[in-house]
Amino acid sequence: TLADLANLPSYDARLLCAAEILDKTVNVGTDNIISMAKKFHNKLLLAEKYVPSSKIQCETILFRVETSSEYSETIGNDYGLSTICQSPLQVIVIPGDHRTFLQGDNVKILADQIITVTCYSS
Structure with missing residues (x-):
């Protein structure tokens, strides 16, 4: 459990324990x-x-x-990218999450958006 991992004496011990647990599932x-x-x-x-x-x-x-993810809530809607852009950043939201946005209908939506911004922007 998470509490068991937290009680281990070091990062390496926690990593080994987590790897042993994960290996039972993925077997690599x-x-x-x-x-x-x-x-x-x-x-x-x-x-x-x-x-x-x-x-x-x-x-x-x-x-x-x-x-x-929860992490993106702390870095904002633009993942903090606007802080390193000189010009205003355009954010286009694609349905899905980081595992599904390149699958099924979502990938067509993404492709259509890429075509729109590359072919029709000035």
Whole structure:
């Protein structure tokens, strides 16, 4: 459980425990799970520390999912992208979440929006 993980003595111990639990479902090996988790964790740390040297100078459009995670609530409707854009940011909301917005009817909606902004904008 989450409480059991929290009571483990270190990050590495928690990671090993979580990997062992997950491996029972996905069966890819705890070493692979630990490696992937560490890479993902490092990616998040790098993204959090990144400070761009300048703002984006061109018109920028964000295609964003309709159903957001709890994390997106803390960074805003535009995922914080407007803070690094010189021009106003256009946000286009696509139905679905990060798993489903590239599936079924949602992908057609996204494609139609991309065609609209690339072919009909001045």
